[in-house]
Amino acid sequence: VAAIRRAEENARRMGLGSVVRVRARQLSDITKPTHQTMETGLLVVNPPWGERLSTTAAAEKLYSALGQVMHSEFSGWNAAVLAAQMSHAKATGLRSHKQYKMKSGPIDIALFLFALDEANKLRQTQEKPLDDGGVSQQDLPTLSTGGEMVANRLRKNLKKLSRWREQEKVTCFRIYDADMPEYAVAIDMYQGAIHMAEYAPPKTVNEVDANRRFDDVIDAVQVVFNVSSRGDIAVKRRKKQRGLDQYERVGRRNQRLLVNELGAKLWVNLFDYLDTGLFLDHRPLRERIQREVKGKRFLNLFCYTGVASVQAGVGGARYSTSVDLSNTYLEWFRDNLAINGLSESRHQIIRDDVLNWLASGTSEYDLILLDPPTFSNSKSTASDFDVQRDHVSLIRLTMARLAGDGVLYFSNNNRRFLLAAEITEEFDVEEITKSTLGPDFTRSTHIHKCWRIVRKVSGFTWPEAAH
CATH class of the missing domain: 3.30.750.80 (RNA methyltransferase domain (HRMD) like)
Structure with a gap:
């Protein structure tokens, strides 16, 4: 009632008190104006978007009821409906011919336009029995x-x-x-x-x-x-995506899911970020690391949510060091360690620019995973990073941290990436991309590229055979 009074007062202040009529009605009671015949008109609706309702399903039921009213009471009109999800507009049962994206504070919404003519049929679903999954x-x-x-x-x-x-x-x-x-x-x-x-x-x-x-x-x-x-x-x-765009939040559900992979428990978030916290295409590479890491010193560069380090811990690594610049994902990594009973004293987490960290230390590792982004920039670094441009210096710095008989796995997801000839000349390099793709990624052969890199054996010649 208070909202009605405020709306009426605003109309009077604008000199529209005799034109604008404000009424409180149930949605099911809304009809065309009756004070005069209106064959055409514009119906504008701003329903709750789901943010103010208990569930998305409740929002969709509301929009479904709205669709019934639009179709039965406003034939021949046009309608403009605000919604936060495409599913809400679709729940009306009517076809929207145009959408305009916009913001309501931090929330992404859209204005959906409908032509309520005879061609825009209301979609109906017939009553059917429950299936085996219990969903009607x-x-x-x-x-x-x-x-x-x-x-x-x-x-x-x-x-x-x-x-x-x-x-x-x-x-x-x-x-x-x-x-x-x-x-x-x-x-x-x-x-x-x-x-x-x-x-x-x-x-x-x-x-x-x-x-x-x-x-x-x-x-x-x-x-x-x-x-x-x-x-x-x-x-x-x-x-x-460019730079840090891939790390920006796209939702605020804060709804995490605990999943299992290779004996490890991992937190994922399917709704709030573009990525989920678990890159599925790297599963075979993580399995390889888990298999090879027992008793070894493991280094994870550009570690993201630290899944490979968790797998290394599960696989019996002597200890691990993981480096990344994102506070958000390092905290996520901490949660992954904790849920698996792995301690930070043995699995060190370092927030730093990877290039700076590599250049400033001398500690060696037996097994290293280097999985840089295609491109990144940050307020915390003086320059941006481009994997094609910078990979030679990055690999050289990383190899300087590799123990004499150690192994570096270098991977990236730049589909146009070409490994520089200098790297194949300086080191013993084997491309292993095919073996790092599981059966579920047989159609995605370009989703990443991966190499196994070790030091070249030098200064050794086979003895001549005795005559």
């Missing part, structure tokens, strides 16, 4: 032709990976990786939870078509995995 089929979307194609591919991939997953006890893996180019999405499972990421389509692709295809994929995921609410799927609309 009426809560699941009806798939378009494209959505059905994606669903079939998901089922095929799951069947193909099932034996491997069971034998290796893999619970975090990639399900789909742009298998069909027009649906350019990566879909991962983290111990039953779904994470879905799409790179922004090229400018040549129509935005409406791209959004429709993206919706088709989400619908397919809901149907295949019996997910009734879109809000339970971690959805990221990706774009090319």
